[in-house]
Every structure is written in structure tokens, then in C-alpha cells.
Amino acid sequence: MNQLRQRTFDPAHATRALDTIERSARMQARLVDDLLDVSRIIGGKLRLDLRPTELAWVIEAAIEAVRPAAAARDIRIETRLEPRVDVIRGDPDRLQQVVWNLLSNAIKFTPEGGRVDVTLQRVDAHLELTVSDTGRGIAPGFLPHLFERFRQADASTTRVHGGLGLGLAIVRHITELHGGTVQAESEGEGKGTTFRVRFPRGVAIRGTSEQERAPRGETFARGAPAPLGGLRLLVVDDEPDTCDVLEAVLREAGAEVRACRSAAEAFAQLEIWWPDVLLCDIAMPGEDGYSLMRRIRAAQGRYGRALAAVALTARTRAEDREKALSAGFQLHVPKPIDGDDLLAVLARVARVAAS
Numbered sequence: 001m002n003q004l005r006q007r008t009f010d011p012a013h014a015t016r017a018l019d020t021i022e023r024s025a026r027m028q029a030r031l032v033d034d035l036l037d038v039s040r041i042i043g044g045k046l047r048l049d050l051r052p053t054e055l056a057w058v059i060e061a062a063i064e065a066v067r068p069a070a071a072a073r074d075i076r077i078e079t080r081l082e083p084r085v086d087v088i089r090g091d092p093d094r095l096q097q098v099v100w101n102l103l104s105n106a107i108k109f110t111p112e113g114g115r116v117d118v119t120l121q122r123v124d125a126h127l128e129l130t131v132s133d134t135g136r137g138i139a140p141g142f143l144p145h146l147f148e149r150f151r152q153a154d155a156s157t158t159r160v161h162g163g164l165g166l167g168l169a170i171v172r173h174i175t176e177l178h179g180g181t182v183q184a185e186s187e188g189e190g191k192g193t194t195f196r197v198r199f200p201r202g203v204a205i206r207g208t209s210e211q212e213r214a215p216r217g218e219t220f221a222r223g224a225p226a227p228l229g230g231l232r233l234l235v236v237d238d239e240p241d242t243c244d245v246l247e248a249v250l251r252e253a254g255a256e257v258r259a260c261r262s263a264a265e266a267f268a269q270l271e272i273w274w275p276d277v278l279l280c281d282i283a284m285p286g287e288d289g290y291s292l293m294r295r296i297r298a299a300q301g302r303y304g305r306a307l308a309a310v311a312l313t314a315r316t317r318a319e320d321r322e323k324a325l326s327a328g329f330q331l332h333v334p335k336p337i338d339g340d341d342l343l344a345v346l347a348r349v350a351r352v353a354a355s
Helices: 004-005 011-042 055-072 091-107 140-145 167-179 240-252 263-270 287-300 318-327 339-354
Strands: 051-054 076-081 085-089 116-123 126-132 181-185 193-200 232-236 254-260 277-280 308-313 331-334
Touching: 004 193, 051 055, 051 091, 051 126, 055 091, 055 116, 055 126, 055 167, 076 140, 085 091, 091 126, 091 167, 091 193, 140 254, 167 181, 167 193, 232 240, 240 339, 263 277, 263 287, 277 287, 277 339, 287 308, 308 318, 308 339, 318 331, 331 339
Parallel strands: 076 116, 232 254, 232 277, 277 308, 308 331
Antiparallel strands: 051 085, 116 126, 126 193, 181 193
């Protein structure tokens, strides 16, 4: 990043690059926050900062946060918030996290031109929040597993929608800490989904106060920048922002870089341009990184040159690492990774492959 700051860029390209970096940073920060929350949940260390909280205000704040994403896909958000709904004793930040996750999930799986309905009302002795969408719906067989950690209806590495399958598990846990319940209803695929979150009026909170949040530590220790002068790098990732950021960082480090957005595009690129190192995502629509790596290793003999391969992926379980290495990757590197650390990893794997 220091190298990027020292260069002068065309203003239009600089603005686009900064927007790309900002979006990517927000996405990576969200993933890290979710992983930290899950770690706290597993360790029983997730705490609440309790205060009188008006749910309608929490819901409106969450809606404003997701409105740009909805507008970009022409998705309408309709609200019906009952006035004078009881104030509860809760953690407004964590409650907003619940609503934000449900809204983001609804927008993610609703096609363009669809609708998301948000309702808050009294139902018997409860306050009930419902988030309904006109999206893809949920198969009946998956409904019992919807709130489990790392579970997704489409868990393949070729799925169209990304994510780690943590958001709804976090929703359930935070809701239960507030003495509430959450459930999902769907008549099947293509018929939309409704989430119902219920909090008892006069709720008895199970959490304890946390006045100070734990600071977010860095995932990796920072290393010295590694020069990549003359190194040929092929980047493969279906996320345009990720490709743009990696391409900029690696070129600034002196590498010759080509970027592809799919496994098919990458394999075709190899027919005309053979890199020293492949930096490849795993989860991509159509064909995943495992399959691409196996195809490359099968064809490598006819090129007569070594190829080092690094899997840069949000799939961080031990079994994911073993699968990557079995497919032919030399290294399995979790996202997010600091730019300087990435340069050091690529320089090291290139030296090992050339030796």
C-alpha cells in the first residue's frame, strides 16, 4: 500500500481504485467481524451492552444502511412499524445487527424488481419483527438447518451467491440472548421467505453488560514487502473488486499480472501465457478452483514449465486446506490477508517452485 501512495495516478482511475478498495475492505471487515462473533459465541464470551431500546428506531437505522444495496437492484423495501411499540432493554447495536443480517439476506436472494416487507407489531405477549421477501425461497428439507453455523442451501464451491453461512447463526444467538426466538417460513423454492423474530414484552435479558468491545486484532503479522520484479502472476477470482485490488497491488510490486474472472477464462489464458504463480479463489460459479487446479496439473506436462499455485480463499477449515493441497495447490491462504504478507507469500512460493 505504501507503494501505491507514492505513485501518481490518473484521477479517474484513482477514484475507481479507491472505491474498489473501500468496497473490498468493507466486505472483508464484515467477514472478520462475523468470524470474531462466532468465536465469541462458541467461547460463551459474546456480551450485551444493555439499555432501553426502541425497536422501531433500530429497524429504521438498519433499513437506511441497506437501502443503497436494495436501490442498486431495484428492490423495494416496504415498512409497517406499529407506533408506540414497547421499549425493551437490549443492546441496540446487536439488535441492529440482527435486522441488518435479515435484510441483507433478503436483498441478496431476491431478484431485481422484487420486494422486501418489514413489519413490527405486538402479537400477544410478544413484539414480533417479520422480514419477508419475494426471493428464491428455501427448500423444506433445508429449513431445519438454516440457523446452523457454516450451513448454506447451496454449499458448493460453484454457487452464485457468496458468504460463509454465518449471518443467520449470529441472528439466532443474539436473539436468544435477548430472550427471543427466530424462525423461518417458506412455501418452497421460488416462493419467497419470511423470518419472524419475537421478543417477550418485559424481556428478561440473559446477556451481561460489555462496556468495552474487544479490539479487532490483525489476522496476520505484518511482514516486509517482497519485490516481485519479473514474476508472472495469473489471478483468478470471480469478484471484480478483488481482482482489481490484487492486480493493482501485484503490479506495483513489479509483477507481470493477468486477471481472469472464471476458471474457463483462466484455462484458456494458460494456452497462450504461462505464469510462474497462479493465485486462485476456490468458490466460483460454474467451475471452482479445485477443478481448475486439477485440470492444470493434468495438462502441465505438455508445457514443460513448473507452476506454483496459491489458493486465496475465505474457506478456512482444515478440510478445505487438505482439499486444496490434494487438488495441487502448494499453499492455502485464508482471506483477508495483508498486502505485504501476500507479497511475501508469493515471493516465497515462487522461489520454492523454481528451486
